[in-house]
Amino acid sequence: MSMKIGSRQVDGVMILDCSGRITLGEGSVILRDTVRDLLSKGNKKIVLNLAEVNYIDSSGIGELVSAFTTTRNQGGELKLLHLTKKVNDLLQITKLYTVFDVKDDEATAVKAFK
């Protein structure tokens, strides 16, 4: 299953509902383009809802890092929401769980923006 992203706005926060696989190739490109498009339009509060992301490889992890740093470098914030066990485990073993702001509740994630 290739990656799909739906977007919605909640209290000024852009929530990207991701589904499928974030892997080398199309999945990574879609995520990169979507985040950059949001930032270019001034949307700097971003939540990646990964509840329906069932697979991610090292390239996908790299794209999450890229989205995080790109957003931060433009004065924004990016948070992760609803990690599946697989993605959670990957972020744990790569020590990225401590880098990302990870939430398991959407309302909490939205309120957490400064």
Added chain:
Amino acid sequence: MAMTEQRVSYTMDSSLQTIESAEEKATRIATELGFGDDEIMQISMAVREGAVNAVLHGNAYAPDKKVTLAFEHTGSNLVITIRDQGRGMDLSKIPNPLAPENLLKTSGRGIFLMRSFMDVVEIRPSNTGTELKLIKRVHGPTAGGKEVSQ
């Protein structure tokens, strides 16, 4: 593609499709060997990462260079070998992705993930390519030596 007894091998192009195909084959064979869901995911991801390295970093998508992928069930081990025809990677230049200065790098986690997921990871670079060997110990009901079907 060839399958003899407990060994199957494939010669594949240096393309993204090869990466997807390698992962699918790993998933199928690991399932047939009776690995659990978590182990199947680990094996599949390790093979995917190995295929990514072979296609991207080894052969650099060169159309005249091939990737060979082999699965061998030895009875107690699933041995997976991935070879490319690139210039051979410099093992001394592989950074530690867990080092604080590398945590926010967008690449360099593939070999780390392979080592996290497999029991043995051997990398043999040479001037004519890199050979990667991944070994996962078989714990499932087929550990006694049942053949992988094709």
